[in-house]
Amino acid sequence: MGRVRRSILAAALVFAACGGESPHDLVITGGRVIDPESGLDAVRSVGISDGRIATVSESPLAGATVVDATGLVVAPGFIDLHVHGQTPELYDLQAMDGVTTSLELEVGAGDVNEWYAEHDGVPARINYGVSVGHIPTRMAVLDDPGEFLPSGSAANGAATEQQIAEMERRLQAGLDQGAVAVGLGWAYTPAATADEIARVMGVAGRNGAAAHIHIGGSGFADARASLMGAMEAARRGGAALHVVHMNSSGAGMAMEMLDTIRAAQGRGRDVTTEAYPYEAGMTRIESALFDDWEAWEPERYARHMWVATGERLTRASFGRYRAEGGEVIIFTNPPELVREIASHPLTMVASDGFMLDGRGHPRTSGTFARVLGRYVREAGSLTLAEAIAKMTLMPARRLEGRVPGMANKGRIREGADADVVVFDPERIIDRADYMNPAVPSEGMHVVLVGGIPVVRDGRLVDGAAPGRAVRAPTGSGES
Template identity: 40%
Template sequence: MRNIFLILFLILSLNAFGQASIQYDIVLEGGRVIDSETKLDAIRNVGIQGGRIMMISSDPLAGKETLNVSGMVVSPGFIDLHVHGVSNVEQEYQLHDGVTTALELEWGIEHTGAWYASRKDKALIHYGASVNWPYERLRATGRYQEGVEELLNMVRANEREIASFIHVAAPSFTEDLTQEEMRQTLVNIKFSLEEGAIGIGVPIGYLPGTKPAEMYSVFEMAGQLDALIFTHNRQPNILATQEVIANAVLTGAPLHIVHINSMSLGQIDFALNMVSAAAQNGFDITTELYPYTAASTGLMMAMFDEGWQERLGIDYGDLQLVATGERLTEETFARNRRTNQVVIMHMMQPEWIASGIAAPGVIIGSDGMQFSKLAHPRTAGTFSRVLGKYVREDQVLDLNTAIEKMTLLPARRLEGIAPMMRFKGRIQVGADADITVFDPNTIIDKATFEGGLEFSGGIEYVLVNGTFVLKNGETVPNVFPGQGVYGKFKK
């Protein structure tokens, strides 16, 4: 708080001497500046100093470096609450999509403190993660310690492999925990929160055999601590959505439901109505979606247990193998499931996605996957697709509303658990200089299901903490301004 007052004092002092006498580190000149919180949408000049926005003015500003960005939109950097690729390989695709903060909040990170330390001074954009509830639960049991050590070694080597974790962990999640194991699970979660984790990742959809009473205990803890839960629902249906909403309402736990599109499928409007009703009745419940009609996961996951065709409303030919791009048959499904190959699941209709994107209060989140050339295109193109297809081409929503869903709404969603997010998602004096500059007439995603990952087009500049990481559409080499985003419980 002292630093905030110091910044404001400095700003007022600088104003007293007049703008013309100040030379900022960087000036973005003549762009269309959009800030969702103040409703600013006007041609302005933006002065950046020391990693912060220090001036927004219609008057000329002097800068050590001045860029004319007329004809472009100057937006807060996009904030992605849901990524799985957390290395610089994926972060480069993310920054070309306008993302300045990318957080692994659905699954979380095993051994949180060590992971944060491993990324310090090495990240292109801001990073952070939730507690990985399945990992902390597994550590609390005495029956699977060999598997725990194996997974911990993978984390130390920076080789995150969710499929291997589930292979080790899945048997334990159909078993009842003893009272001591449940107590230890909660102790482990609290410890990980104290290492800086942003809330609790509850990907119960990967471990649907988890007992409801056990899951409820995690929600109870979250309610007591006011720790935000990020959940992948137990099944892709309305009952599973009702389960997590009921848990949150009864325990007071803040709740964020990930990818509501793939969790509710054709009943997306019903699911969104429930989330909206909960919020209108004072409950801290939000959701997100990605702008594609396909999902993606490994074939060994519980989603593909017997009866998957009926549950998901698809068949073998709707599954596309990430490794080769081929569509599956009954025979190739069985063969590839044995090695848990990742597939793209073509399971949603365009009108479902359009409805979700247009719905008030729904956040945009990518669910971006770990790098593979033929990985799901959401890994590289989520935010540009919203602005190019759903704003400019299809006119499903207007530009200001889309930017709000990518900047202010995710920042506000996290402020209660990660206070530093108060300074992100905004173009305001005193805010962090995390800024995305794009051409609204050309911005578009270029990654496809058939061709694989490709950098998005139309994003010209991205600044992270006042440092250019993208300039004239090209990655700036050898700069790593990304910083860790920590939860409020960090000791």
């Protein structure tokens, strides 16, 4: 009732002002609008109707709801290509960090239809989607007992020709079901040969899907050689390649590896990458990454933190927890290097977020605000517009060849999806740390998903769940 009357009143005002157009559902007025596609960076009013951006205007607009964004930045909602934690609790933390689309593209799903069916059944605050994953597929085909990541045959067992053909069949099925990409974690499946990886890349290539890979595998001398190996497999398979977390995979070689990627792009190769802004990574202690743990120098154990208790590890406790299985945080990179990698023009921002029962890695809660607060504002190592492009337009473009709907995300322009963030560039900051990773970021005033506020006045809106599945067109096979 009140809403109808307000609309009539607003309509009357608009009729008076602009001669007949109906008012928008929502208007964001007075904010500094940054659109990385057009390069727009100016004060504008944004009119939103039916879940889309209807107008970006220099003149005032009328709306049923008006958000005053004076002094604030208005940008496309952030698209995170790498999020393992796909639960309502984590969507809340991601929304407070400005994320409007959360995608699990590295590990991915073995059964894509089942993954979407499970998620479609639960109201979601933000948009979500998944790749079909080589890791879960290899675990199913080789009967690995591991939880989430391989710890047995899928890590260390060679696959027969028949098993590789079965993996190809399952990956194709996942793509037919609308998987957004193909995920790989060669570091977690070191027994997979270059031929097997190239076959997986072939499935991605034939379907216009990018291969999102955690580089590694056996027989590579160092991180750069692993990158070259992944690029060669992608070339053989005709797939676009996206290298996940350059910060943790590249570490001390990351800057050199970014040069390698830039040179490949110069030769016309479709290779992209991402990073998260933290000195530490996190993974499962029983995974194949640590198969050589018994041979480490004593001080190396102390660089590992057991997530469940927060304790730093020793040789004895590392062995005990590895037998038990669970999440471990690994401190690897100096802060300056991480800042340099995450500020590099080629790296998209992606969190690799995951948390369980409030314990995990702070990147889950703070990745985007951390880049905006610490790297843009405090260190000045990149501009606000550059940072926003790495969070919005670049990830949208990575996916839009396979998911046409992504061409309407990551932009502030007429006709784009109204996934929009409004934040205070002077206050935006991450608050989560390694001991308290579930603390939301500060400085987001409003977050819209499909035009619906999921954060308002810096707080989650109770019950707001406009999130939709992001999914490639289904059933067509080749695209």
